[in-house]
Structures are given as C-alpha cells and as structure tokens.
Amino acid sequence: MLPKTSTRSLMLSLLTIGLLMAGCAAPATPVASLPSASTPLKVPSLPSLVPTIVQSITSRATPATQPTPAPTKAPTVAPTPISTVAPTVAAAAQPTQTFGTLGMAEQIGDLSVLPQQIKRATQSGQDKPKAGDVYVLVTVSVTNTSQAVTVQFDPATFLIEDAVTHKTYPVVTLKAASNELAAQMLPPGAHLNGTLAFEVPQATAAKLELELSTSNRTLYWTIGA
16 A cells, blocks of 8 residues: 555646646636645545456466367277297108018018917916916017128017007017027028017907017018917
8 A cells, every 4th residue: 555645746746747738738728726635636546456457467467278188099009910830840750561461571671570380378388377368479580681781689679469459468588488589689691580479368369460660660460360
C-alpha cells in the first residue's frame, strides 16, 4: 500500500497535467476553481486495482494448455521363423545275411566253413545237460583259403539260434569230447575238422540254425529238420 503523501502527490501531478492540456485547447475558458481541501478527491485505491492487474498479467503470460498427444505405439512385428535342418544321420550298415543248409560251404572273409553233420545227445561222458535240454553236436570243416594271410579262428563266434524266437545259445565245452574245435591261428591254406557243442532246450531241437557272424556278414545254416 502506498503512503497517503505519495497518493496526494500523484493526484496533484495528474490534475496539473490535465489543467495544462485544457489550457492549451481552450485559452479563453476561465479555469475552474480547485476543489476545497475539505472535499477529498476520490481515487481508486491501489489495493483494489491489484487483483485486476494481476489477472490481466496472468492471462497474458500463461500460455494456452495444449493437449498432450497420446504416444504412438509401434506396430508389433512377428519374428521371422528360422528353419532348423536336422543333421543327416547315416544309417548303420546292416550285415549281409546268407542262408544255407547242412552240407553247404560258405565263405566268410578268408575262411570257408562247411557244417557237415549234426547229432543230438542227452549225455557226453560225465557231462549231462540240465533237465529239459539236450546237446547238439555239429561237425564243422574250416579252411583258410588265403595264400598269404594267417587267420584267427575262434569257436566262440558260432551260435545256435532258435529260428522262431531268435533266442541264441553259445558254444559249450564238453570234457569227454575228443575232437572239439579250439581257438587257434590258421596259417594260409590250413584246414580244421572238428565238433562244436551247444546246449539247447529239447523242445526247440527241430527248428535250429547254426549262425556265424562278422561285422559285415552273417551266415545261417538250417540244421534242425
């Protein structure tokens, strides 16, 4: 709030300016007498003008509020599927199968194998099969046909197989057998002739095959009639 002295000084200044302007415009018109000091001049108080001034300044200074634009959502891009190629696995080579009959020679590697005779026995000397089994004795001729390579012969590579159930039976050793084939090295051109013994269930004795396998070939001879 301005002091009263300042207010009066302001009023007098304004009045003086007004009189000077009036004198310039109409010099012949007598100047009206100033109001008596007892009659105060009504001037709007400064405090009453403050709200109006503030409102005018605020309305000019405050910028118009702009609406906030909504954020633009980026379109969803589906991921590109990556094709997976399964590695190619080479199928394991299956051994070649050859089927023969008793009395037929077959070549496997450098060995020529010839099953010659089959005999069944319920006892061999002091050796007896378990109840329900029989011994199958196969006479086999083996020849190393190579002229330069010594070949290892092993009777354990032979099996008897049930042609229906495909169950196999290994070679067994009989103490009383005098001509059993044993594992040994065969020089080039060497020849063996002997017996292989197997213990099999008596019920399967009519449907048996003699089997000899290597990594790339399997020989079968039908020996059960």
